[in-house]
Amino acid sequence: MEKSSADDKANRSITASKHANFSEWYVQVLIKSDFIDYTSVSGCIAFRPDSYFAWERVRDYVDPRLKEDGVENVYFPSLIPEHLLQKEKDHVEGFTPEVAWVTQTGNSKLDERLAVRPTSEAIMYESLSKWIRSWRDLPMRLNQWNSVVRWEFKHPTPFLRTREFLWNEGHSAFATKEEEEAEMMRIMNIYGQALKDTMAIFGVLGRKTQSEKFAGAVDSFSFEHFMPDGKGVQGPAFHMDEQLFSKAFDISFTRKDEKKDYVYQNTYAISTREFGVMVATHSDDKGLVMPPNIARFQVVIVPIYNDKNRQEVLSYAAEFKKMLDGKARVILDDRDEYSPGWKFNEWELKGTPVRVEIGGREAAENVLTVYTRYNSSKEKVEIRDFVDKIKDRLEGIQQAMYQNSKSFMLSRIKRCTSIEELGRLVEGGFMAQAPWCGSADCEKSIKDKTGAKATNMPFEAQSEAEGKKCVYCGKDAAHIVNFARSH
C-alpha cells in the first residue's frame, strides 16, 4: 500500500493535536518550527534565532521604559558564595532545594561552595550595603538582564519549566515605604503593556496570597495567565520586601533627620516563561503563530513562477520587497529548490504573521494575494493599499491576537460560592473565582481537596468580597481569589 501524504510529511509538520494531546503538541510546535531545540543538558533549551530575536524584542520594549522611569542597568556575578545566600532565612528555604552548586575548580575543591544564582538578591545586596550610606543615595533602582538557574525536580518543559531561563530582575531601594509602594503600579503597568504589545497575551493583575508569595517578600503581586489546557501560569511579578532583606544584609542609611534606618526594597521580573504562555495561547495544529511585534519576519513574500516567467516574477517580487523595506521586517523567499506549497507550509509552521503571494496572475492585475496566519484568511489587496497600510495591518493583527487571548481567559474565569462548585470548575478546565476568608488553613484545604492553588487576588474583583462567605469555612470573606491548577 502507498504511504499516505500525511506520513510522508510527518517529519516536518505537527502530528499531535493541540486539543487532544497538548503536551506533545506544545513540544512539537517549538521544535519543528525551529524556535528552540533541546540540548544535552536536561531541562535547558537552546534559543534559536527566531526565539532569541523575540526575546530581544521583549527586552527592547521593557528596558527603555524602565530607564525612563529612573532604573539603571547593572551586572553582577552569576556565582554566589554560600554564606551570602544564607543571610535571609525565608529566601534560603525557598531556593535551597533547587540551587545548583559549584564545588570545585580544576582539580581542587573550593573551601566555600558557590551557588549558580537562582536570583540575585544575595549577591547584589551585599554591594548595596556598601553603596548606600545616606538618604542622598536613595532611591537606588537597579536592574539586570541575565539568566538564572533553578534545578527543578519536576520534569522540565520548554519555557514553562526550564532549569535556566532569561529574565530581567529589578531591585529597588527606597528611603520610605510610601515610595516603595508607589513603584508597584508603575512597574506592573510597564509589564502589562509589554505583554500586550510584544507577546499579545493577557494576564490578570492581583496580589498573591501569603502562602504563594515570593520567598523573602512581605507581599507579592503578579499577572496570572490561563492556558488552553486548563492550567494557570504565573506571569510577570513584583515583590515588596519592605525591610526584610535590608535588615538581613544591613542595607542601612542615615535619614535627613540624622537617624539610622533600613531601606525599603522591591524586586520585579519578567521572564522567558512568558513565551510558553504565548505559544500555548496563539499557536495551532499548523504550527507557531507569532505576534507581529516580535516575529523575526513579519511579512514573507512567496513568488510563484514557472519556467517561462521566472525572471519576470522574481524581479517583480524584488521590486515589491523594496517598497516594504523599512516599513516592516520582510523576507523574499526566492529559494528555487522549493515549491510554493512547500514554502506555504514552512512559513505557517514558523508562524510568520503575513504571507504575500506574487505570481503571474497578481502581476497582471496589480494585486497581491495576502494570507494572514492567525486567522487563516486569504484576500486580494491592491499593492499601493497594502504598502501604505502595512503598519496598520500588523498592528491590527497584534491587537486582534491580544483580544483573542483576553477573551479566552475571561471566558474561562467562573465565579463560584461553594467548594464543590470550585472543584467542578477546576476539574472542567476553568479558573475558579471564589471568596476567601484569608486563612492559610482554608487555602491549604482548598488545595488539598481540589488540586487548585490560589493564583492571585485580582484587583478588579476585590470590591465584590463584601458580604460574601469564604468558599471553604463559610466565615466572612476578606478577598476574592482566582483558583486554578497550575503548571
Place this chain on the structure above:
RNA sequence: GGGGAGCUACGCUAACCUGGUAGACUGCUAGCUUUGGGAGCUAGUAAUCGGAGUUCAAAUCUCCGGCUCCCCA
C-alpha cells in the same frame, strides 16, 4: 511524590517476541526534469542513548545509569 510507556541517521520508522547481512521514507549533497498548497527520477551520505553482564555472537535477553513522553497526587 507515585505509577506507566518509550529511546535505531536531523526527523518518522522496520528488524526485537523467536539473538546471526541494520532496511524503507524524509532530510542533506550533486545532476536532470519541475514549480498556484509539502514535485519526480538517478547517484551519493548518514543510525542501534551510555555502561556492565549473559553468549561463539546482542538493536534484540538481563541489570545499572541518562533522556523523552503520558497518567495520578
